[in-house]
Structures are given as C-alpha cells and as structure tokens.
Amino acid sequence: MSKFLEVKNLSVSFPTEDGVVLAANDISYSVDLGETLAIVGESGSGKSVTNLAVMGLHNPQRTQITGQAFINLESGPVDVISAPTEVVRRMRGKTMSMIFQDPMSALHPYYSVGDQIAEAWGLYNSGSKRDGFARAKEMLDLVGIPDVDKRVNEFPHQFSGGMRQRVMIAMALVNNPSLLIADEPTTALDVTVQSQILQLLGGLQKEFNMAIILITHDLGVVAEVADRVCVMYGGRIVENASIDETFYNPLQPYTVGLLNSIPRVDKLGSHRLSAIPGQPPSLINLPRGCAFEPRCQFASSVAGNLCKTTNPNLDEKSTDHFARCHLSTTQLHQLLAKNESGAK
Amino acid sequence: MSLKRLTVRSVIASAAAAAMVATVVSVGAAAPASAAPVTGGTLYFYTHSEQFPNIDPQRNYTGRDIAFFNSYVYRNLVSYKPVAGSAGSSLVGDLATNTGVPSNSAKDWTFTLRSGITWEDGSAITCADVKYGISRTFATEAYTEGPTYAIAMFKIAKLADGSSAYKGPYVKTGQDLYDKAVVCSKDGKTITFHLNRTVGDFNYAMTYPSFSPVKKSKDTGDKYDMRPFSDGPYKIQKYKINDEMILVRNAKWNKASDPFRTPYPDQIIVKFGMDEDVRDMITMKDSIPNGINMDGLQPANNIAFFENPKNASRRANVYDPYTSYLAANNSAGHLDCLDVRKAIFFAFDNQSLINLSGGSTYYGQPGDSPVKPVLGLDYAPTTGNIHDAAWKIEGNAVEAKKYLEKAKVSCPDAYARATDPAQGISYVRTDTATSKKVAVIVKAAMDAAGIVVKFDYVPSGSYNGQLENYAKKYDLIGSGWGADWANASTVIPELWGEGCCNYTSNKDTAAYPAFIKKVNLALVELDRNKQAKMWKELAQYGMDQYWYIRTVFSKTQETWGSKVGGVFYWEPQGNFGFGALYVKP
C-alpha cells in the first residue's frame, strides 16, 4: 500500500546569472494520512524549495523541476510535477494546503480575515458570501480565536503574531485538505505561542486525519510533533528516519551536529553546546564529494580522499533508517564515543 | 494712431521707398471690376488674439479695430471714404451730412446731423447722444484707453495737474464747462464744438470712434466694452473673449441714412485665440475659404505663402501707415551721447533683419524720418542717417568703432555703458519668437562693433501699457506709430514733443528747448504748406540728434481665403476696407 504523498527523485534548480542553482537534488520521501513528517535543515538547504515544488508554487519559467511527486487520491495517483498546472491548482487548498513562516506578510493586508478565509472556502464550495463568513467563523473558532463574531471582520494587522498564524491555519484547513505543508510555522513566534500552535496543529491533525509536512530548522519543534524526520543539507536529504532513530541513533555527522547544537535537559551540565563550524555550501558548484565534507569533523577519518571525491549514497543503514555517509554505523559510533570522552 | 499691438510684422517689418509719396498700393487683384459683390453668407475672421483690446467706441484706439467697428457696428459724425487708393483718405459725412464747418479761425466747428439715423432699438440718434458719447472721454477715472483729442482741444479749463476740469458724465464735476464747449442747437440738428486753439483739421479727429454717440440709457459703463449699442449695419449677437464674436444684421439700420456702408454678408464671425501655427495652416491650406487671417502669417510661413503663385489672388503686400522706430533713452545715465547713439546706428545689421522677414519686399525699407512718405506733404528725405556715405545696410562696424572712439573722450560714461561687459546697453523686447530672433541678429551686429547689448524680454500683451515705464528703465525701446490723419501734427509732437508717446527722454537734452518751441509754432500754423515745411525741418532736427536710432518704413502683408471678395486696402486706416468685403458663392 503506497502512502498518501510519495516524492520520488525530485530535483529543483534555478538558472541564475552566476550559474545553475541546484536547490533540491534527487529528493525522495513520503508521508501518509495522519502522519507528520518533519523536514529539517539550515536555510538554503532546499527544504522549502522541495515542498513549494510539490505545491506547484514555483514560477515554471524560472525553475527546472524533474522527478515525480504522487498524491494518491481515491480516484488514483496524480503526479503533481507532471500534471497540467490547472489540475494542480485545483488541488491546492482542497487536497493540499500550506502555511508559511511569517503570518503577517502572508496575509493580504487589505482584506479582513473573514474575507480571506471565505474566499478560500468559496473556491471549492458553492455558497453565498454569508455562508463563507459563517464557515470562516467556524474555522476561527476551531483554531481557538476568541470573540469570532467581531474578529472575523478585523484585518490582519489587528491580530497578534500567534493569532495571525491561527488565522493562516484556519484558512489552510477551511476545505479539509488531506495534506498540510507547514513551512516554519512557528519560527516567527514566541516560544510559548510556538507550542500552542504546535499543539493546535497536532489536535487538528487527529481531527481531520491529515498528513502534515513540517518544515523547520528547529529540532526542538520536531521532537514535539513529528513521526518521521528528513534532514536536508546542500539540497540533498542526508538522513531519513523515524523520530526516535533520528534523535537517539543519528547516522550522519550533520545530524549529529544539529542535535548537539540544541540544549537538552537530559544532558544538562555534561553537555557543551556546539555550533557547526563553517558555512553552508554554494548550491551552484557543489563539490564532487560529500557536500558536508568541508565542515565534517570526521571527514579525515575516512580512508583515502573518499569524502572529497565521491558523494555518498543515501543508504539504508539500518531498518527504515537512511543516511548519506561514507562512515559505517559502527565507525561513526566509535568516533562519537571518542569525542565524548575527549570532551570530558 | 498708436500701434497698439506689436504683432510679428510690425516689429520687424517696415517701410517705404523714399520716392513713394502718397501712392500706397491698392489691392485690385481680388476684386476685378467684373465681379459684382454678392449679398449673403458668413464671413469669418480668425486671430491669435484673445479679444479686441477695446470695442467701447470711447476706448477703441487700434487702427484695425477702428476700421472694423466703424465699418460694421458704430458710426461717427465723419468717416474716411471706404475706397482704395488715396481717395480713401478723403472725408465723407456719416452721421453728419457734411464734413464740418469751421469758423472763428477754426476754433469753432459745426456739424449737421443726418435725419433718419437710428439705434438698433429703432430710436433716433440725437445730438444729445453724440454729446454724451464724447463726454465719456473725460471720464478718466473709468476709461483711459482711447484718444484724448477732446480733452486736449475742447475749450475746457485745465487743472494744475494738467487734467481737465470736466470729470466726465459719471462724476459730473465741471459739467457746465462741457455744456458750454459742446453745444447742440435748439432743433437738435447741429452740434458745435468750441476749441481752445485753432485746429485746421479738427474734422479728421472726428473719424475716431471716440467722437461717436452713445445712448445714455444704454451706457453700461465698464461692460459697454463687451457690447456697444449698435447704430451700424450689424449688431453684436455674441462676444466671448477667447472664443468668438458674432455679428448679425441690425434690422433697424436704414440703408437710406447711410451714404456708403455696404453690408454684404449675413453674418460675421470672429474666432479668437487660434494657435499661431494652426492659424497659419488654415491660411496656407485655404481651409476656410470664406475666412480672413486677421494677424498675418509668421515670417517663414509668410514667405512661403507669398512666394507661391497659386495664392496670388488672396494676398496683399502693402505699405502700412506705420513707422517702426527704435527710440534711444537720451537721458543722463543712459545714452546721453550722440556719438554712442550714432555708433549703435552704424553697427545695426539691417540686411539680416530685412532677410528675416523675407527681403525688403515684405519688410519695407530702413527709414529716414518718423514721418512716413505716405503723408506726402509733410515728408521729405532727410540728410545724414541712412544717407550718410558710411552707412551700410549690413552694418558698418568700422564706422561704429570710430564713433565709439570719439565717445571715449566726449562722453566717457555713456562709452563705458556701451562697451563695459559689466554694464552694457539694455534693450527691452517683447517675448515673442520673432522678437527673440531679432535679438540674436542685433547681438551679433553689436558684438562686431564692440558694443555690449543686453536684452530683457517682457510680456507682449502688456508691453504697450508699460512703454512709459520701460522707456525710463531701458536704453533702447522699440515701437511704432502711424499718423492719426494726414498731418505730421499727429506724429512729431506725439513722438518727440509733449505728446502721448515720447519715449526718447529727450526733454533734458540741450537740443530740446529749441525743438519744442518750433513744434508749438507749427501746431497753430494755419498755412498748410508753411506748416509742412516746419514739420520737415523738425524731422531733420530730431534725426540729426539720433533721438531715434533707426526708423523703418514698414510693409504689411494681408491674407484671406479664396472665397472672400471685395478686398481693398483702406489706406488711412492701414487695414482692410472691411465694409466692402463679401463672400463669393
């Protein structure tokens, strides 16, 4: 049985004045209804680019997209990459929805929130404007906005950041989509509000049995809600595993680095926070070898110049745990253990 | 009459072969004897102007407009005969049956009114209407635009400030004085004017509409200038500034009571405010065949139009009654130096100015007197100025420099003014395109002679109103003047003496007292030949002083559409004989 969304060998590139930017390279992942997939990476790692491609939100004139992304509807699978733009457009909002990082700029400043939600609803439902507003109120209520009768007529600038994101969510979910792509939904928000939003998303997912793709650079967020994690680096997926595997058995030095860079209560005192040294790679002239090699503390441990010359494959290092590294699982474990003792 | 508007042609154009005495060209071409005039149709006039400057008879003092309204809308006691050639300068009774009877050595003049003359409402024109009309000239608190012969000549006392003791029909101060000076006979048939001095040709002044009647009950004051009450063959149906004037037939006008008017068209329409290029295109393309260009063409178009033989039947090129002049400011601190004035005179490049208007065919000639040859009796070629052996039509920088050298010694201040780049001679000009082009030519010629000249451009519309002020401020100022009638008494005293338009500031010069003494003698001289001799001597005297740097006997070009008939040039008015125009079918 195939999953609801299956992305296969998806690549996205932009021709620019300086050369072709390979923003996403041979990406494959899948997510099923009721499941949350987290995609993690630094900015510029290709995580948003990939999902915008799934939504069909790239400008076709300036983007080259190859590969496939199947959405398995009851009527049969649709490849949203090769399907006509009009078909994909009619799936947006209804089959798949997306919410964005900055809820202020993502809402139209000149229309009331009710207007904007009703517009989304009216696209797939026949009904008067009043029906649309009634539905908007319902949704606003659902996402936990108080005093909806009044607030439905207010404008985005009259809402706080968290409330705005709730509005965004209400708007994205107004047509009961099966897939919700949340692109850094909490980055711009306070920490307390962050968890409220995440809880809200989790609750709604259960209610509507949605597939959620959560794009983030914050592993803390991931830990809270995700079922599965894809780590991206330099336009490629470098690790793809279940949440537990990712956190407790990372098999890629970059993932390890990411994990080390978040404060953890359980290792308090013994653990020193460490940033990953160096800069993310240029996506124009990717090195022939591993993209992470220049920043990888273990690159020298690999025999020969393998990391410099050959890009590792995304291998299934253990059951349902994929990682892109020349080091074997045991080699990595040894090196990590050595590091830890050294630190002490 | 004053050259009220400095049109394109009047500034650069100019005038007369010295030999051409009293033989102004008549324009026969358009009206061959065989073609009989046709009654009916609409006659159009079009102009760049926004309006007629003034059409209230007591305020109208522009040659063209006097001719226009005298032909169509209002009548005088006496008019010029509307015929071509010099016969056009003879007088004919209009509202009066005669051309005036002088008595008491021409200090009293009596006119007999015609019977059957009516206003546009059918009421009769009375002697009181004439008297009332003329009295409006005295209302200087309201009207100042018209000629002031009545104020100057009537036997009414003058106050200390030189103004008349009679203040006009509105204020009524001194009304008794006026009633004594202008007397209607008991039967209302004759009107007599008592003058303060001998005026042998007073009846010529009567040709000015300032001496025409106004019906007191119809006097709307300032607004009369928008719609004078008609006693001519047409009345004003509409007059909107910047838009149009429509004249329609005056049903109450009685052909029998009018000795000469021939109202052919049913309707006359004047279109105002045409863009100059559009106006020229209409004329050149003959787009409005029953239309007349009231302004003349811009120089380049003028040449093109006149060089094209196809247009032969719809154009006239004539000497107009005006002399254009460039007056020097002869007062101290300006050009109070004969040598500097002469230097400027010799430096002038007349040829380029002539060429600019297409050659002397269109421009006329450099003149040698403020009096135009057309005045006949009062004109004779002067000596010196353009008859000087050293004068060259394209300018003589060498001669000019010679006089500058002299001026260095004789009048260092004026010399410095003329040659010091920090000072320079100031020359005021109107802000029209052609006027500016003239400036370029003048500048180049003065440069060649080492004279520094600086130009100031002022709005053309208010230029004439400001001449008095400009004349005091600037060193050089140009304008034009035509005799009000065929006597230099309406020229020399006006331009160089105590008259209206002396812009030379010559009154402080050493040469002035002798001059003005002789002028006053000439004014009261009754022997016309003796008087003429005196005017000629006075012209020579002034020209020798170079009060005017230069004069031009100018020519005028008129153009009209192919369906306009009856065109002739009305010599004394310097314009079309409007009354004879008709629209060909």
Next chain:
Amino acid sequence: MKGCDRLLKYISRRLLYTLVLMLIVSIAIYFIFDWLPIDPARLNCTKQCTPDIIEANRHRLGLDVSVMEQWWRFIQGLFHGRVYTQGAECPAPSFGYSFNRHECVTGILAEAFPITLSLALGAFIMWLSLGISLGVIAAKNKGKFLDKASSVFVLVGTSLPTFISGILIVLFVVLKFNIVNPLELGDWHNPFIDPVGWLKTFFFPCATLALAYAATYTRFTRSNVIETSSEDFIRTARAKGLSEKVILRKHTLRAALAPIVTIAGLDFAGLLGGAIITEGIFGLSGLGRLSVKAVTETYDLPIILSTTLLASAFVVVMNLIVDIAYAFIDPRVRQS
C-alpha cells in the same frame, strides 16, 4: 460600529486640516502677489497717467486697502457677493470682477472650468488605462519584447515636450486628415448634449496629455506589480488555489495600485488647475490659458488670484480625497 466612528473622526480631522491649509494658502497668495513689483493700477494707463487716475484705478481695482483687508473682502465676496464701481456687481459666490474682461470672475471661471475638467478627466482616464494596462503587460512579460517595447513607447512619448508633441498632433493628425474643422478646434460642446462634438474637441488634447503622463504610470505599475507579485500574501493566494487571473485582479493589483491613488490624485488635481501648453495649442479656453494670459498679457489680478486659489484648492481638496480614499483602501491607515 467602532471602525466607522474612527473613519468619521479621521475624515473630520482631515477636513479641518484642509480648511486651515486652504486659508493659509489663500493669505499667502495674496501676500505674494502684493509683494510683486507690478502695480496693476499703472497698467493700461498710458497717456493721462496722472496720480489721480492711478489712485482712481487703485480704488476701482480695490487695491487701496491693506492686503489683509483685500483678502477679507475676497472671502466676504465668496459668501455675500460684491459691488464694484461703474455699476459692476457680482452676486455670491463672487471671485471678483475683471475690468479687463468686463465680467465677474465667477462667470469666467464657470466657463473655463468645464473645459479644464473635461481635459483633465479625459486625460486622466486615458493615461490611467494606458499606463496601468501597459504596466501590467510589461510586468507580466518582464524582460521580454513586450516589456521593452511598452517602456520605450511611453518613454519616447514622455521625452517629447508637450509643446512639440501637441503641435505635431494638431498639424499632422487633426488638421491633415480634416478630423476637426480648424475654426472649431477647441470649441466647447456639452458632453451630455453633444458627446460626439465633445469627443472631437477633447480626444486629441487628452491624448497629448495622456502621452506625457502615461510613462510614469506604466513604470510605476510595472515595478509595483512585480514587487507585489513577490509578496508572501500573493504566494498565499496561490496556495489557496486561486487562478492567476483572480490573483492578479483581486490581490496583486489591489496592493500594487493603492500607492498610485496618491500620485494620480495629485497629478489630476494639478491638471485641474489648467494645462497651460495643451490648452494653448488646441485652442481650449480653460483655466490654464486663462491664468497665463492674465499674468503675461493683462495682469488681471482678480483672475490671477482666483485661478491660483482655485488651483491650490484643487490640490488641497484632492489631497483630502486621496487620504480618505486611502483610508478606505488600506485598513491600516484608518487605525493610525
């Protein structure tokens, strides 16, 4: 509603400000023209210019009192009418009496205004539709031929001064093809009675002006549409599943064109004061020609002052309208 209250309060505050501004401007204009070294009482007073006559002229023109008094009389005249010497009387609202034209200025303005309004409105509609549609086309075809062609077209139109383009249009289009009888060029026709005549008179002058203005709007629209297209809320609209047409019409243009309201309002108001050159070339007796002739030819102070005041009133009032319109368009403005 509370929002409505706020809007009312906002409008009344702006209205008050506008009134005060108008008063200050009118006083300033009176002082400026009084300060000029030109004495209208001396003009048209060539021969008999005794001090008496100048004084009489000054009295007649109402210049024998202080500037503030003149201004106050003007304001009073607006509400109560005024009586002048020589039987001239102007009922309220009186803008003064022109002794050069022997008419009440109010009447002169009332005749000139429809002409200027027609010209301004026609040009406004033409340049807005031309500018905005070309701008949108250019933005949608960014970097392609249509983009470049439209920008060069409007730029050439703009670079040619109106006094050249206008005369070329008159001579080589209007008169060459006998579209309008040259004597009727600039004739006023009431658009409600004779729309064809009106169109004949105003189409070409409007086009001349529109050509001069369109470039600004094309460029403005183009860059605003492009900039707005990259806004997050447009991506949101797209993510909702809206079609490109709806996105452009409802989302992009609404945000991209809002700033145009400001400049369009001001440009329009400026034109209402009179388009001097275009009016001259096409023989239109609008406010522009009226005021310029009044300055350069007759120095007709009542007309100069009235047209100047009127022109600034247009600007100030249009500013107010723009502000209010903006409050309706952009909800954020209402709150501040």
Next chain:
Amino acid sequence: MSSTDLAVEESVESTFVQRSPRQIAWMRLRRNRTGMYSAYVVIFFIAAAFLSPIIIKLWGLSSTDLYLDGLNDQAMPIGFGGGISWKHPFGLEPGAGRDVFSMLFTGSRISFTVALITSVASIGLGMLIGIAGGYYKGRIDALIGRFSDLLFAFPSFFMIIALSIPMVQRVEATGIATGNGARIIVLIIFFVFFGWPGFARLVRSQALSMRERDFVMAAQAQGASNWRIITKELLPNLWPTAIVFLSLSLPGYLSAEAVFSFLGVGIQPPASTFGLVLSDSVKYWQTDPAYLIIPSAMLVIIVLALNLLGDAIRDAIDPKAEK
C-alpha cells in the same frame, strides 16, 4: 519569482560570492546592456555639453556668429536638411544663421547645468529635511510635514510663470547676476523650492523605518551621537535612493527647463537651450523641418537615455523591485 527563490539567490550572491552591495550593484549594472548603452549616451552628451566650448572651437565654429553666407536672401538656410554640411553638421538656424550644432551643445550646457544643480540641490535639501523629520520625529517632523503640505498646495507650475519675471528683477537688483545669469538663478531657486518636498517625503519614510532597525538601535545602544548615527548609519543606506531619484529627476528638470523657456519665463535668447531652440523651430515645421527634427531627436535621445539609465540603476541597486 517567489520570495523563496529570491532568498536562495540572495544567499548565493551575498553569502557565497562575498561581494559588497556596491559591487553587486555595479556588477548588475554592467550586465544590463540597455543600461550601459544609456550610460554611454548620457556620458557622451554631458561631456559634450561641458566641453562644448572646446569642441565648437575645434570645429571652427562659434555659437554666436551668424553664418550669413549659408542663408539665402530670405534668411533660410541653403542646401539639404537646413544647410547640413561638413562644417555645419546640424545645419543653420533659419532667420538668423547661427550654427545649430554649436547652438545645441552650448545650449545643452545651460540645460544640464540647471538640471544638475537643481537635482543635486533638491536632493540634498530633501535628504537633510527628510532625515530630520524621519529621525527626530515629533514636532520637527510635524512642522516639516505641514510646510511641505503647504508647498504642495501651491500650483507650482503657474506660480513659476507668474513670479519669475518679478523675481528676476529682484535678483538683478541685488547685483548678483544680470540677464540670463539671474534667470538661471531664479529658475534653480524655484525648481529647488518646489522640488525638495517630494524627495524629503521619500527620505522621511525611509528614515522613519530605518531608525527602528537593528543597526540603528545598536548604534544608539552604544551611545553614538545623533550626528554620528545620521552620517554613519542612515546616510550610507539612503544613497541608493538618492542616486535613483537623481537619475530620474534629471530628465524631468531638463524637460521642465525646456517648457519654461518655451513659455518665455526661463532662459532667453541669445542663449539657446533646448526649450528655446525647440520653441523657435516649431515655427519652421513646414519650411525647414530638419531644424525641428534634429533638436527634438536630440532631446528625446537624452531624456530617454537618462530614464533608461535611471531604471537600470534602480534595478541594480534594488533588484527586488525589478528582477
């Protein structure tokens, strides 16, 4: 392109290639072919204008001499295209006989001088006042706002026409300059007087938002003086706006000078700015069309090039607006 794409591109350029914003702008400008050609045209004409006395002399011409030999006895130029020849590449002026080539380049020197001084001065003034309003806010800002409202309310075009002649007289009375010198001064004063509020408003809004930005806050936190913040933090961030405004206002003032000269309130003959030559040449549209076409074409080319250059500079500095 969506902002996400942009983010990618931005990061590519700014993070990896490591160029300063100025370098990036310069690089973009150089890559814009239209922009570069326009720049060459503009540079050529400005250089030609300011070197015109030398060029004209080298050509053996003078802008004030009358070449009467080239005119017929009706003062029209002899020969093709209004007397175009090797010696007189643009022909002769009908009527007076000056060399059109020398007239145009000598005249464009005046036109450019007026436009440049006006643009720079109104930008400078607008910058100063705009920053003052935007940075200090409060009463100063309100005062400036009211005053510029007042200026906007004046019908500037008409006021310039009405006031310039008396103003010229006043300037002449002070003895600073006479004739065209005084007219140029008056024109510049008027242009600047009515021109600065537009730019000041732009700067004010930018300064207003900038003073809330991190780098200004940081400087304030470090106790930097207002003067230092304005000169070191605000000004460097405002120069792109100023340059774009400059390049777009130059053609505006060039045209404005032409219009006012045409209306007779600007510079006057014997000088020969674009406006003067054009207003004269309209009179000869039928008899000497070349005399109309050559100056019009030259003005159109200059204004077009300046506009295109302005666009290119804006694209280069602020790619978001145009990319």
